[in-house]
Amino acid sequence: MRALLLRDLQLALRAGGGFGLGLAFFLIVVVLVPFSVGPAAALLARIAPGVLWLGALLACLLSLDRLLAVDWEDGALDLLATSPLPLEGVVAIKAVAHWITTGLPLVLVAPVLGVLLNLPVAGYGPLVVSLALGTPALSMIGAFGAALTVGIKRGGLLLSLLVLPLYVPTLIFGAEAARRGAEGLETGTPLLLLAGITGCVLALMPFAAAAVLRVNLR
Amino acid sequence: MPDLGKYADAVLSAYAASLVLLVGIVALSLWRGRRVRAEMQDVERRSKRDG
Amino acid sequence: MSLWEYANPVKFLRLSERVLPWLWGGAAICLVVGLVWGFFFTPDDFRQGSTVKIIYLHVPSALMAINAWFMMLVASLIWIIRRHHVSALAARAAAPVGIVMTLIALVTGAIWGQPMWGTWWAWDPRLTSFLILFLFYLGYVALWEAIEDPDSAADLTAILCLVGTVFAVLSRYAVNFWNQGLHQGASLSLDKEENVADVFYFPLLVCIAGFVFLFLALVLYRTGTEIRVRRTRALIARETRTTDLHAEARDA
Numbered sequence: 001m002r003a004l005l006l007r008d009l010q011l012a013l014r015a016g017g018g019f020g021l022g023l024a025f026f027l028i029v030v031v032l033v034p035f036s037v038g039p040a041a042a043l044l045a046r047i048a049p050g051v052l053w054l055g056a057l058l059a060c061l062l063s064l065d066r067l068l069a070v071d072w073e074d075g076a077l078d079l080l081a082t083s084p085l086p087l088e089g090v091v092a093i094k095a096v097a098h099w100i101t102t103g104l105p106l107v108l109v110a111p112v113l114g115v116l117l118n119l120p121v122a123g124y125g126p127l128v129v130s131l132a133l134g135t136p137a138l139s140m141i142g143a144f145g146a147a148l149t150v151g152i153k154r155g156g157l158l159l160s161l162l163v164l165p166l167y168v169p170t171l172i173f174g175a176e177a178a179r180r181g182a183e184g185l186e187t188g189t190p191l192l193l194l195a196g197i198t199g200c201v202l203a204l205m206p207f208a209a210a211a212v213l214r215v216n217l218r
Numbered sequence: 219m220p221d222l223g224k225y226a227d228a229v230l231s232a233y234a235a236s237l238v239l240l241v242g243i244v245a246l247s248l249w250r251g252r253r254v255r256a257e258m259q260d261v262e263r264r265s266k267r268d269g
Numbered sequence: 270m271s272l273w274e275y276a277n278p279v280k281f282l283r284l285s286e287r288v289l290p291w292l293w294g295g296a297a298i299c300l301v302v303g304l305v306w307g308f309f310f311t312p313d314d315f316r317q318g319s320t321v322k323i324i325y326l327h328v329p330s331a332l333m334a335i336n337a338w339f340m341m342l343v344a345s346l347i348w349i350i351r352r353h354h355v356s357a358l359a360a361r362a363a364a365p366v367g368i369v370m371t372l373i374a375l376v377t378g379a380i381w382g383q384p385m386w387g388t389w390w391a392w393d394p395r396l397t398s399f400l401i402l403f404l405f406y407l408g409y410v411a412l413w414e415a416i417e418d419p420d421s422a423a424d425l426t427a428i429l430c431l432v433g434t435v436f437a438v439l440s441r442y443a444v445n446f447w448n449q450g451l452h453q454g455a456s457l458s459l460d461k462e463e464n465v466a467d468v469f470y471f472p473l474l475v476c477i478a479g480f481v482f483l484f485l486a487l488v489l490y491r492t493g494t495e496i497r498v499r500r501t502r503a504l505i506a507r508e509t510r511t512t513d514l515h516a517e518a519r520d521a
Contacts (some may be wrong), residue, residue, distance in 0.1 A: 165404040169443040215424040232380040252493040
């Protein structure tokens with residue numbers, strides 16, 4: 001399993017694609033926001049937590065269609081399926097690799113982009129914590145979506161259509177926690193609920209994703 | 219026609235929109251059903267004749 | 270004779286031929302009676318004026334929107350556990366009907382909301398949940414359309430339906446947490462205190478019966494259509510195979 005994780009990470013690094021691209025996309029979304037709603041500092045401060053969450057979510061979505069498609073095309077997925085490693089484990093590792101290459105950088109860079117959007121000082125802690133808790137769920141749900149659409153040519157758009165509704169609970173609790181933090185309110189409840197959703201997703205989604213992948217590999 | 223008062227537009231447009239949607243799905247289902255049934259009978263006849 | 274007999278497509282088709290006229294008839298009678306009764310012969314509400322008449326479309330369609338998804342869930346489970354093709358096809362046939370029901374509920378709700386709440390749309394928990402349900406329906410139908418192999422399409426959409434159900438319920442509670450609502454509580458419940466008044470209640474029940482009949486009729490009919498599509502495709506495949514064989518025999 002560790003070998004698979006390392007291999008995926010190395011591939012992502014060497015290709016350079018997912019790593020930088022997601023971050024650049026996140027940056028551009030955040031830069032475009034003031035152009036679309038105006039540069040008033042108070043307004044930006046109010047919408048900053050939501051914009052940062054939405055940007056992170058979209059940046060995460062952007063790289064999902066490559067999550068399994070590369071290994072599907074070159075046949076590596078068939079090899080992995082016949083290996084002693086359970087397919088559930090393979091999918092989970094793929095999601096972890098996706099999170100390390102996409103989610104984690106987004107979490108780290110979010111405070112910097114928060115400065116651009118005039119995020120109140122009190123909001124940085126909750127923003128980073130909520131993103132750190134929520135993005136693993138985004139990657140895991142995304143892995144399920146990628147497994148669903150892996151056999152479909154040009155499945156990218158369909159993937160978004162399938163995955164985005166599944167992101168709703170995570171987005172609601174994550175953005176709510178970040179918003180409450182920015183307004184100086186108590187953030188415990190949404191963070192706990194967010195952690196609960198992420199925990200459940202990480203525990204159960206690999207089984208659904210593996211089941212779907214078995215159908216597609218048939 | 220009952221007196222709908224000042225909300226006549228709202229009530230009538232709600233009924234119109236709903237009926238259009240309902241009739242639409244029924245018509246679409248029937249149309250596709252007919253076509254598929256005809257096609258199947260066509261193919262069945264052909265396969266009986268040939269084999 | 271058990272219920273599972275009807276998992277056989279031929280038996281299913283024979284049954285649906287026999288039942289369908291009754292269902293269409295029941296739907297037509299109930300809808301006409303209920304809607305005419307509701308539209309022409311019920312008084313206006315004290316506060317809502319004549320907009321109360323929208324309830325005869327809004328409540329039944331909202332009920333059926335949820336029940337359609339529930340039926341798809343049950344059908345998907347039967348497909349996953351017992352592998353009856355009719356079940357998978359019934360789930361597929363129900364989805365577009367569910368989309369239409371959701372649309373009717375949303376549209377009539379918006380038209381009612383404009384004079385009553387002063388807005389077409391509010392990000393109220395019930396409204397938002399329905400919008401999310403609508404998105405789930407769209408994704409489900411899109412996935413069915415996108416996959417060519419019928420058996421894997423059935424498998425994948427069934428799993429999507431299960432996962433989607435969990436997330437739809439989760440979203441329902443998440444949305445509740447996120448915003449307090451304008452929408453009134455249940456119009457119908459076993460607890461009589463909350464219900465709408467009797468004058469509106471009985472025509473509403475007739476309308477609900479009409480929507481249920483209409484839904485059943487549509488699903489049975491559309492399932493029959495899907496079965497015929499499947500059979501036609503199988504026949505055509507066999508035909509091309511035999512012509513290929515003939516051609517090979519001639520060449521040899």
